[in-house]
Amino acid sequence: MNELQIGTHTFSSRLILGTGKFGNVQSMLDAIRAAGTELVTVALRRFNREQVEHDLFAALSTIEGLTLMPNTSGASNAQEAVRAAHISRELSGSPFIKVEIHPNPQHLMPDPIETYEASRILASEGFLVMPYIPADPVLAKRLEDAGCASVMPLGSAIGSGHGLATAEMIKLIIRESSIPVIVDAGLRSPSEACAAMEMGCEAVLVNSAIAAAENPAEMASAFNDAVKAGLKARDAGIMPKSGSAVATSPLTSFLGKTS
Amino acid sequence: MNGLPNWLTDEKGSADIAPLLAPDSPVSLESLAAEAKAITLRRFGRTMSLYAPLYLSNYCSSGCVYCGYASDRKTLRRRLDFQEVERELECMKTMGINDVLLLTGERTSDASFDYLRRCVDIAATLMPKISVEAFPMDINEYRALADSGCTGITIYQETYDPDQYNMLHRWGPKKNFLDRLETPERALQAGIKTVGVGALLGLYQPEKEALKLLRHVRHLCKTYWKAGLSVSFPRMRPQTGGYQPPFPVTDSFLARMIFAFRIGLPDVELALSTRESPRFRDGMAGLAITRMSIASRTTVGGYIEQNNDEKGQFEVHDDRNVEEFCFALQEKNIEPVFKNWEPVYNGPCSE
Numbered sequence: 001m002n003e004l005q006i007g008t009h010t011f012s013s014r015l016i017l018g019t020g021k022f023g024n025v026q027s028m029l030d031a032i033r034a035a036g037t038e039l040v041t042v043a044l045r046r047f048n049r050e051q052v053e054h055d056l057f058a059a060l061s062t063i064e065g066l067t068l069m070p071n072t073s074g075a076s077n078a079q080e081a082v083r084a085a086h087i088s089r090e091l092s093g094s095p096f097i098k099v100e101i102h103p104n105p106q107h108l109m110p111d112p113i114e115t116y117e118a119s120r121i122l123a124s125e126g127f128l129v130m131p132y133i134p135a136d137p138v139l140a141k142r143l144e145d146a147g148c149a150s151v152m153p154l155g156s157a158i159g160s161g162h163g164l165a166t167a168e169m170i171k172l173i174i175r176e177s178s179i180p181v182i183v184d185a186g187l188r189s190p191s192e193a194c195a196a197m198e199m200g201c202e203a204v205l206v207n208s209a210i211a212a213a214e215n216p217a218e219m220a221s222a223f224n225d226a227v228k229a230g231l232k233a234r235d236a237g238i239m240p241k242s243g244s245a246v247a248t249s250p251l252t253s254f255l256g257k258t259s
Numbered sequence: 260m261n262g263l264p265n266w267l268t269d270e271k272g273s274a275d276i277a278p279l280l281a282p283d284s285p286v287s288l289e290s291l292a293a294e295a296k297a298i299t300l301r302r303f304g305r306t307m308s309l310y311a312p313l314y315l316s317n318y319c320s321s322g323c324v325y326c327g328y329a330s331d332r333k334t335l336r337r338r339l340d341f342q343e344v345e346r347e348l349e350c351m352k353t354m355g356i357n358d359v360l361l362l363t364g365e366r367t368s369d370a371s372f373d374y375l376r377r378c379v380d381i382a383a384t385l386m387p388k389i390s391v392e393a394f395p396m397d398i399n400e401y402r403a404l405a406d407s408g409c410t411g412i413t414i415y416q417e418t419y420d421p422d423q424y425n426m427l428h429r430w431g432p433k434k435n436f437l438d439r440l441e442t443p444e445r446a447l448q449a450g451i452k453t454v455g456v457g458a459l460l461g462l463y464q465p466e467k468e469a470l471k472l473l474r475h476v477r478h479l480c481k482t483y484w485k486a487g488l489s490v491s492f493p494r495m496r497p498q499t500g501g502y503q504p505p506f507p508v509t510d511s512f513l514a515r516m517i518f519a520f521r522i523g524l525p526d527v528e529l530a531l532s533t534r535e536s537p538r539f540r541d542g543m544a545g546l547a548i549t550r551m552s553i554a555s556r557t558t559v560g561g562y563i564e565q566n567n568d569e570k571g572q573f574e575v576h577d578d579r580n581v582e583e584f585c586f587a588l589q590e591k592n593i594e595p596v597f598k599n600w601e602p603v604y605n606g607p608c609s610e
Binding site for chain 2: 211
């Protein structure tokens with residue numbers, strides 16, 4: 001199946017975009033279109049009801065068929081994130097919420113304890129909760145049990161460009177998970193997005209790598225291709241790794257069927 | 260001075276950045292700029308957070324040699340009444356400002372804590388984000404400000420050299436070097452979410468000031484892990500009293516210092532005010548600076564109408580209006596961000 005299923009919603013694109021770091025609104029909109037994305041995240045703190053020209057939500061609302069996933073960036077604990085989610089739903093009408101809680105505003109690492117608590121509350125209230133989390137397989141299962149619609153482990157620190165530094169942990173999360181696993185944060189290049197999809201992720205979320213590119217729309221298009229390629233390769237059956245050489249023509253074929 | 264904290268005196272805390280600031284540094288300014296730009300782009304993107312100051316009062320009880328608000332200056336003294344505060348903030352809102360820095364001089368009966376807190380209460384009805392740059396307070400006072408909706412305080416050490424500090428601060432409560440040095444920690448202990456620090460560049464040897472400032476920020480980051488830190492780079496500007504800075508800082512050194520701070524503090528907000536020229540500000544935007552003041556007035560009030568008899572705390576160098584400044588940012592493909600906070604996140608930082 002080539003559609004991404006999150007809760008009751010389906011998306012044909014498996015590339016999710018962040019909207020926070022673009023040089024201007026038009027380049028953000030161009031990148032979203034070039035990415036072919038159908039789901040974007042936008043921070044409640046960038047909602048600006050009083051100045052439409054600076055309101056990311058208003059700009060994003062102009063793209064038909066785009067689903068918005070407000071995020072709670074800026075929240076430092078569960079209580080703030082829950083309040084932010086309620087306001088976000090009221091303003092946007094979206095059932096999605098990306099729970100993003102980073103009490104340390106320097107490195108922006110997600111707080112596992114507060115994230116779990118906020119996600120548990122919001123899932124019980126009917127939100128489609130997509131928490132941004134450390135790449136922790138136990139936390140991921142806890143969040144699944146709490147009713148989250150997906151989990152979004154970080155590949156590496158936000159804006160670091162260190163790619164899939166947490167690959168081994170993400171593989172464990174994928175192996176155990178019954179809900180979509182979406183790599184969020186740290187991806188630098190389309191090849192890393194492709195690798196995440198090959199690995200078994202259901203989608204990737206990218207912001208800095210596209211917004212910081214010289215040509216964001218072109219980079220968004222490249223990520224779009226890469227995500228599709230990764231999924232296609234996975235569906236085609238990626239050759240397993242082997243610790244030793246495996247001859248194309250088996251060396252013992254002359255023995256005929258041996259078992 | 261005895262009793263200086265280890266983090267301030269231990270040069271190991273800035274050993275990685277010291278070679279970048281040394282007069283004979285082999286690292287070119289251009290290569291520093293390139294590295295700083297790459298870090299800034301990755302971490303902060305192509306955006307610039309904008310804020311504006313509102314001077315509430317120019318009463319002051321201290322005698323800082325270099326300041327236009329010092330209590331022995333013949334400056335016309337006044338403070339905004341609460342209706343004026345509201346009108347000024349409403350005027351700032353019409354300019355698009357959503358992030359305000361409220362300023363006073365040192366504590367006086369005219370500009371007391373109660374007055375300041377009432378001003379924060381008023382601002383909280385209009386502005387998503389409120390910071391305060393005023394006199395040092397105790398923990399209970401900072402907690403009360405946080406309860407009222409203040410999320411940030413700014414407190415410059417002015418100079419990190421205790422002897423120079425003692426000489427420059429002739430009288431008043433500001434004369435206590437260590438008390439001022441400990442002020443950011445009191446604010447953070449009280450739950451204030453963001454602290455802005457800086458040295459007033461020109462008062463002492465800039466290289467030494469830079470390294471101590473860097474150590475101060477790193478100490479705060481390590482000790483208060485939930486703290487949002489921002490660093491400002493105020494350079495002495497002409498002001499009432501005509502004080503001439505003994506250690507003038509060149510554009511070249513200031514740029515080098517800012518680049519070095521971006522490299523040494525890759526996640527920390529770096530701010531540049533309208534003290535600097537349009538040319539310098541435009542040049543630094545996108546390289547390392549992520550926060551700028553805009554269309555500032557340094558007289559008390561001053562957004563609704565300018566009082567020509569009144570002198571500001573310092574002379575603004577970049578006097579472009581909001582549209583002109585935003586146009587310059589947009590020409591560099593940098594998004595001016597007027598709102599980057601939501602009041603739902605207000606209140607003291609949790610334990």
